[in-house]
Structure formats: C-alpha cells, structure tokens
Amino acid sequence: MSATQPGSDAIPALAEVKARVARYAALGLLAWSLLLGGSLAWNIAKQHEITLELATNTALANFNKDVAYRLWASGHGGVYVEPTEKTPPSPWMAHLPDRDLIADDGRRLTLMNPAYMLREMMQDHGELYGIKGRIVGIIYLNPNNKADPWEAEGIRQFAEGRKTELMEVSDIDGAPFLRLFKPFRMEPSCQKCHGHLGFQDGEVRGGIGVSVPLAPYLASEAGAVRTMSTTHGVLWVLGTLAIGAIARRSHSRLVANTRMTLALRDSEQHYRAIIETSSDGFWMTDRQGRLMEVNNAYAARSGYSREQLLSMIISDLDAVQTEESIRANIETVVKGEARRFETRHRARDGGEWDVEISTSYFPAGGGRLFVFLRDISERKQAERVLAESERRFREMAETIDQVFYIADMDYRRFHYVSPAFRRLWGRDPEELVADPSLWPAWIHPEDRDQVMNFVASRIGSGEYESDFRVVRPDGTVAWLHAKSFEVANPSSGSPYTLGFHTDITQAKAIEEALRDKNQALERSNADLEAYAYVASHDLREPLRNITSFSTLLARRLEGRLDGDEREFVKIITDAANRMDCLVRDLLEVSRVGRGTQAMHPVSLSDLAAGTRDSLRSQMEAASATIEIAAPLPQVMGSDDELYRVLLNLFGNALKYHGAQPVRITVDCRADGPEMWRITVADNGIGLELGRGYEERIFGLFQRLHQRDEYGGGTGIGLPVCRKIIERHGGRIWAESDGPGKGTRIVFTLPRLPD
Template identity: 30%
Template sequence: MLLSGLLVVALVRTGNLALLKAQQRLHIGEVRVQDLFQHHPKPMWAFDEETLRFIAVNHAAVAHYGYTEAEFLGMLATDMRPPEDVPQMMRLLSETLTPHHDAGIVRHRKKNGELCHVHVSLHRMRIRHRDSVLVIADDVTDEVRTRDALKRQELQFRQLHDSLQEALWIGKDDVREMLYASPAFLTICGHSARSLLQDRTLWLSLVHPEDRPIAEESLLNLVAFGSAQCEYRICRPDGSVRWVADRKRRIVDASDGSRLVGGIIEDITDVRAAAQALRDANEQLEERVQARTAALQFANDELDAFARTAAHDLKTPLNAIIGFIGLLRARYAPALGPEGDRMSALVESSARGMNHLINDLLALSQVATHQLQPVSVDLSAIARDVVAELRQSEPGRQAEVRIEDGLHAQADPGLARSLLMNLIGNAWKYSGKRACAEIEVGRVESPDGTEFFVRDNGAGFDTRQADKLFKPFQRLHEASEFSGTGVGLATCQRIVRRHGGHIRLSSQPDVGTTVFFSLSGRARTRPADEPPRDSGFARLA
C-alpha cells in the first residue's frame, strides 16, 4: 500500500495524472472480468497452451467436477480426459485453431471417476503474458444419453422390422403415397421396398385381377372407417401366385393430431393350403365315418335280426323241454324214483335258466334299437309297482322298503321300468339273506346334478371290481349264492346311456350297495383321466 501511495504521489508530481486514471480503469475492468469468470454458471478454466497446466478455474468447474481449486491448479488439461481420448485432444491443440473454436462434444472425467459428456468451446488469448486457452464446458450428458437411447431404439426397431416375415408399411392419410416399406416386401411380392415407395400404383397392380375389387374396397373402408382387413391374391414377377392377409388402420399422433395410415401384409399361402388340406381330410374322414357307420348299422341290424330269430328258434324247443319235463315228473314220478326226480328237476331248472338268459339277452339288444319316447315319468309309482310284484313273488319275505315321493324324470316309460326292475330286483335279491332287508329308493343332489339311487343292506362287494358288473355275464358272486344271468347291470348301463345320463356304484362287503344314476343329458360325464371323487365309488358310463 505504501508503494502504491508513493507511486501515486510521484505520478501526480510529474504531471502524469492521465496515466494514473487509465491504470485505474484497466484495474476495474480486470476485476469485472475476474468476477464474471468466477461466477459464470458454466464450468470455465484456462490452461497454458505450452505446458497444458491450469492457470485459473472458476467456481462452477470446482462444483461440477469435484476437484478443489488447488487440485485443479496442480493438474494438466489432459487430466480431464479419459486416457483413450487424450490423443484426440492433442491433435486438436496441434492444429491451427481460430481464436474461438467449437470443439464439439467430448468426454470429461470427474474426480470420482464418473464420465460426462460436455460441449466444449476453446478461446485462445494471452493471460498473464502467456499464450493460453480458455475453456467453456457445457454438460450435455443427459442429452447424449437420450440421443443414444433413441438411436438404439431406432436400430432395434429397424432390426425387428427387417427380421419380420410380415411386411410393414406407413403411408399418408389419403392412402395415395407410401412413406415407409419394410424389406419383407421383396420376399412376399418380389419387388423391393424402394420400388413400392417410388411407384404408388405398383402394389395394386400386383393384386390378382379377380381380387382387385376386394383390395380397392378395403382401401375405401380404411379411409371411411379408420381400419380394414381382407385377404386376396397377388401375382409375383416369377409368375407364382400368393395369398396375403392385408390388415391396416389409421394412426393418430395424440400430441399434434397428425394422421397417418399403417398396415401389415402377411403371406398366408401356406396357412390357406394347410387349412384346405385339413378340410379335405375332414371331408374324407366324414365320408369314411359315414361309410363305417352305415356298415356298423347294417351289422347291428343283422345281429338284431339274428338274435331275434335265434331267440325264437331257441325258446320254442326250450319251452317244449320245460313242458315235457313237467309232465314227466307229474305222471311218472313213482317210476323215476328219488334220483330220477332230482335229475329231471335239474334239467327243468337249467332249461328255465336258459329261457331267462335268452329273455335278458333280447332285452339287452333291444335297448340300443328301441325308439326313445321321453316323457315325464313318475319313477316313484314305477318303483312301487316293481316292489309289489316282488312281494307277490315271495309273500313270506320280510323287507322294509322306503320309496321317496315325487321322483320324476324325462325318460322313456318302458326303458325306465326295465331300469328300475333290474336295480330294485338286484337289491331284493342280494338282501335276501338278511333277517329284515332294507331297500330305499330316493334322490340326491351331486356336482353332476340330480341323481336317483337304489340302496340296500345286502351282501355288497369290493368296488375295485365294479367295472366287471357292467359287462354281460360278469358276476362277483357264485350262482349257488345268488341266481342271475349277469346281464341286468349291463342293460341298466345301456338304458342310462341312451338317456344321456351316467351310473355309478358305492358298496362295501356285508354292508350293502347303493346304485346312483341320472337320466338327464345335463349330467356331466367324467373324463377318463379324472380320478374318482371317493375311493368307495366306481363311476361308469
């Protein structure tokens, strides 16, 4: 300060007051420049052009890059760049630069190692009597990342378009000019995307003459309704004809309301050929099924005719045998003696058993050919009639029978009676060894709908063998224990199936059996691979 004061006095005494004022103005300007440099919002620094060492750095650079001012002044300008970018920087500095040079976007490295993208401008000037470079850095990392992301998305979008077998296109809203066409057009129609963009009439000219009205109408629908789709043929330059599916719609930009149209062209020639082959195969299969059905129906008719004829021819001699054996035993009993009477009784019993078997087989065969006449049937009334007939056949039999009132079903009356005669007859037969038999006829609600049941407290059986009971002539008890032909449950199953229902069994040995059945087409048939709902049930039909 003393030196400055003496200098001022000297200057005043020597008459150099004007020089003093000029120096004051220069100092004020430097202070202002220094203040602008330090408080500028963008990072700024200056480095010696020869040594590359930092000369000055502003507050924004300190805040942005993380180095202190002292650390900056101990660094070289190259320390700001990743090592792989330094050669590029040196080449730039070695060139003859203009006083103000836009270096573009480069990468800088912060103190924490993070890389950022900055837009750099270089300004050559003399600072402190040295050739220096003033650097102004504008961080554009976010913009660069956004731009790179858009480029990646555009590349991925184009790669996707190029890899798709479907051809994509975009055009003006009036459908008079195509703006974009994907490379797949070359594969589908034999013409490049460039050709379609250059000639707006090319696509319609490729459409098969017979199908051109379809394509033209589809374009009109697009303009009128905003979307359209159709199928037609196109003719390729090699003379081949291909089927294509044409789907298109209007595209509206929500930001500015601008409108374009876009669509997808897909080659469906192979798809249509496969569909036609499937239709042809189905038609052939249908013809074979019809032929097989007719042959099967003819065989069944022949079998039924044979069964009726055989039954008639067999029943006549059987009835004669039964009649003559009865006369033999009545008239010549003394001559036969005990052994002869026993043997003749066996013959008569066997003949009657054969007669019953023929009757049961006839009933079984007639179930399939019987013309159904479903009406509302009172199953309760039929069950009471069946029980009354059974009591009449065995007057001394002790049995408690409970029949629920109001059991109705849509069924053929004759087949419904045959069904209940077999089921209640079985319950009556297999509970015959009980001191007091219990038989119940009722209904329950199940997941399959309404089911009717016939329950008894008879001999029962192991349900693991239940499948056998629905096959003709299969029995789980010896004929010496319980009489029968083994055809009754097979007949019941056919009757239930004819009515669109199902039948299942629940049984335990020495406890009893319950037969559940439905006569409604609404009842669900369990798929073959569905496990039984209960290990104690056997579900059939």
C-alpha cells in the first residue's frame, strides 16, 4: 500500500493526526487570542491610567493655582472692587464694618473675599479652560457654598483625619469630570470674614474642590484605544494566519510521517504475512551463512524450533554441500547473481528431504541473503515414479503386439513409434519418424483416399477409429484396426495423438468366412421358409378333401353305420381338422416378415386399446380387466404384426387362468437409452420354476398341457410373437413367480430416434 493511498486502517490514524493538529492549532489560537486580548486590556487600562493621571495633574495644577490665588487674596484681606449688578456687595459679609468703602475719588467700593472672587471668576470665565473650582463647607455663609453629599462626607473624613484627599469620576451636567477635593483649614487670614462662625485656626472648616472635564482626555484615550485595538487586531490576524500556516505545515508533515509510518508498518506486516503464510521455507542469513531469521514453514518442516535454527549456520542443515561450496554460492550471490539450485536438507529426526533454493542478496545492514526454500520431495518422488513409469511404458510398448505411437494431431510429426511397427507395417519405425509424410503411400490404394478423408474429418473430435489395409514392402497385404485418442499435453496444453494399430488380418479372414456362411444360411432359411409356405399351402388341399369326403361319407351312411364305424369316421374328420390347423399355423409362421407393409411410427397405446376392444366378449366371459398404463410410447414397426403380438398375449392371459377374475396389466419403462421394455402381466396359472418352461413355451408347437385343456391350441402363438419381436429389433421372454402366481411376458422394442 502506498503512502498516498492509505488503507482503511490508516484512516483513523490520519483522523487522529488531523484532530491533534486541530487541537494544537485551537490551543495556539486561544493562547494567541488571550495574549493579545490581555495585552490590549492591559494597554487600555494603562491608557486609562494615563488619562486619569493627566486629568489628575491638571486638577492638582488648577487646585494649587486656586489655593495660591486664595492665599494671595486672603493675605491681602480681600480685594475691593466697584460693585456692579454682577458683583453686588456680598450680603454674607454684611457683618464686616469695612465691607463697603468710598474711595478718595468718590467711587464706591465693596469687599470680595477669596470665595467670592473664585465663584465669580468661575461663573464669568470658566468656559475659557473648562475647569470648575469652588470652596465649600458644612458650615457656610453663602448657601451656594454648601457641600454636596460627597463633599460633605469628604469634609467629615478630613476632619476625622482619615483622608487628606478625595478623587472621583462623575457626571456633571451629563458630562464626565474628574473631581479633586482637598481640606480647607482655618487660617488667621480667614478669621476676618469667617471668624464669627466659631472655627479655630488649623481646624477643617470645609474643602476646596476642582472638577476637570474628562471629555478631551477620554477622546484622546479613545483614539489611542482604537489605535491599539487596530494594531492588536492586525497582529491577531497575522498571528492567526501564522498559526494556520504552521498548523497546515505541521499537519502535512505529520500526515506524511503517519503515512510513512503506516506504510512501513503495512510493509512489515505484509512482509511478515507473506513470510509466515508461505508454504515455502524462508531464511535470512548474513554473509557468513548464519541464520538470522526463519519462518514457521521451515521450522515445521525441519522439526527444529525457531530458537534452535537461529543458532545454526547453513552447513548445519545442508546434507549435500560442503562449507566450501556454501561459501562459493554465497560469494556468487553477493556479486549480484541470483542462484537457484537443488540440494537436500537434514531434519531434526535425522531424515533428509529435497529442497529447491532461490537466493538473492541485499547489501543493507552489512549484507543480507534472502533465501526461499521449497520442499520438492513430492516432485522428486513423482519424477522417480515418472522415470519408472516411462521405463515400464517403453518395456510395454516395445513388447506388445500392437503398434503404439505418439504424434501431432495432424500427423506431420511422430514423437514415438513402437517396434511392433516393423512387424505390422513391414517397415522400420525410424523411417516413419524421419519422414512422417510417407505413411499415406503405404496404405492400400483402394483404401487410401477413404482413410485420408476420414482422418482429416475426425481431427479434433477427441477419439476415432477405422479399419484399413496396408501394403508391405514384400507385397503382402495386412488388415489393421487403428484407434486414436487426442489428449492435452499437461506441460504445454497443446493436444497430441496417442494411437494403436492392431493386426486384424486373421479376424478379417474369419469375418469373411462367417459372412459367406451367414449368406448361405440366409439363403437356406429363405428357401426353407418358401418351402414351408408352399408345402403348407399345397397340403391344405388334400386335407380339405379328406375332411369334406369323410363328412359326406358320414352323412350318406347315416343310420347304416354302427358305433365303431361312426367313431372311425369321426377320428378321420378330427385328424384332418387338426392337420389343417397345424398347416394353417405353419403357414402363419412362414408369413411373418413376408408382408409388404413398410415400418412406420406406431402408437402402442392405440394398438393396446384396439386389441382390448376386439376381446370384449372373451373378457366378459372371463370377468377380465385389462389395465393399460398411459401413455405407452410410439415405436417404429408394423402395426399389423404388433397387433398380432398383443392379441396373442392378451388371448393367452384370458385362456390360461384360474377361478378368480382375470386381471391383465400392461406397462412400459425405459430399458437403457435405446430400448423400451413392455410387460404384459396376468394373475393366471403361472409356470413351474426350474423346468425351463420360460423358454420352452416359445418353441414351435410346444404346449405345457393336454391338447384339450384350456381351450386347446397348437402352440404356435408365442413362436410367432418371438419372430415378430425379433424382426422389430427386440427380444421377448417369460417370467413367473411359480404356479398360480401369474405370468409376465416381457418384450423390448427400439426407441424412436429424437
């Protein structure tokens, strides 16, 4: 399996690598985000501190300015100014006798203390710098100088010594301000205006507050925060991209490493699977022939354990090679020449076994030899058996009377011809092997074309045979029976021909003599049948005269003959009638097969049914039933003759029966691939066993009973049936289980071709 195409077992590992990289990337992104988020928060906090510090510094500067202004004003006992509508005389200083004065030039003047001056300056000119300042107290002259709750709490803390300064950010008129508030202590210069309130010098009598507007500072801070946010955002994006790039590179490297690891593992597993599941043995040795690895197959075959084998060298196991030849083989393999050879190895039990060795060399690790060892004991045994078989085959082929040969299918090359060829064909086998084109010329001229055409038409059919004549060099003619078998070559797969030639010259001579005798016998039988036909036909004429005149004589002498004379005339008449029946039956036998009706398909079912219908009266007399298995097959034959067979068989069953009602059955079944077997069975008197009656009843004029028993008869019916059945290519016989157990007449007929 390649590293680029992981198998199903690699998918979970690759998914784990991906998940691990994703986790690390997520953790890195989280850490980076927290770092930048923390940095941004810290910088924003620091910027806010700077903003507050700047505002505080401003507030302190203004506070100190106000304090300095107050000290200057109070140090001079206040300031006299011309009263105006905006600056009227302070009603809160009316207790001062010198509140109002008239200058030398006649102008009217009124006293402004520091609080009055600071309040009016803030009212008239505070918009110039936006900073608000005022002096307040819990006890006050002017209600406008009343401390708010925050200021009042601060004054109490100042008075108690818990605080020396208060600062807060709050909204004033909807705008954020930084408020700075410090204690205002009673000083001698303050006694002029406020001494009547009861405060002692150094006592906290109020506070001085400064409120710095934060809007400009917060706007500056917001701009700085935006810059910092943008900078941190850009850094976060760049860091995220860097983390993603690092994650992708890490994923690629880890995937490559994982795939390589899986490939190495799979390769090792495949290597192990191949080595351990192989039926062949395997070694890995060093250049000195020490076994470094063996598989189970070799351990099992040798009988040694793996541990024992790993402590051995090649010469401990090789039963044929010397240490020198083993070293020579190793050096040959080390030079890059693959080696394949056969040897024998020793097993632990002392036995030896044949081994085929294939060796290759790999220079890694100081040099390793990979050795595959195949057990070829069975092959070697088969080779020995084959050699012995070939030896026996040659002995057989060279001693049998038949010619045996091996040739190509087209007979253009003969691989082997047995020595019997010299005796049957009269020529040397080497001559045929040297020139396979000669053999057609050695065939008898009258058979040559027929044989060549036959062979050409049957090549490739698998098996064929024929008879032909050959002409030997001395001019003698021999009849040969040739039989050929086409078989596949197990090594190449291409077919070749095995053939036998048998000398049938003597058999052909005997066959010719038998054919001549059979022809003579057929002529004799034909003459005999013709004689029987003529004789039986001509004999009936005098018999009819004897019967007619004996009957006429009895009629004319009626009343004049005594009892013996009438008996004599009856004997003459009965004997003539019997003689006529015998001649008529003999004539019937001779007529079988002499008809001109051609063979044609005949339905046995129809014939059996017609025969049964023609015997209705006899069946009623015998209380008989005839059961016909349906359907009976069609056969090739003469319907008249087959009708006579069934009529004779049914008639005999109706004739030879006992007291019980007659039951006749007809059935049919296959008798091999080419014949039908028809059985006509009855429940009649049966046949005695062991006396040959089964064959005797088919003899001409043979009866097993007295002449007048069972309705008489001449014994001609079954011989006629046998002659008809045999003429149709079948045979007929009788079967019985004994007297009183019925009889089965069985006959066979050829099947119709498909």
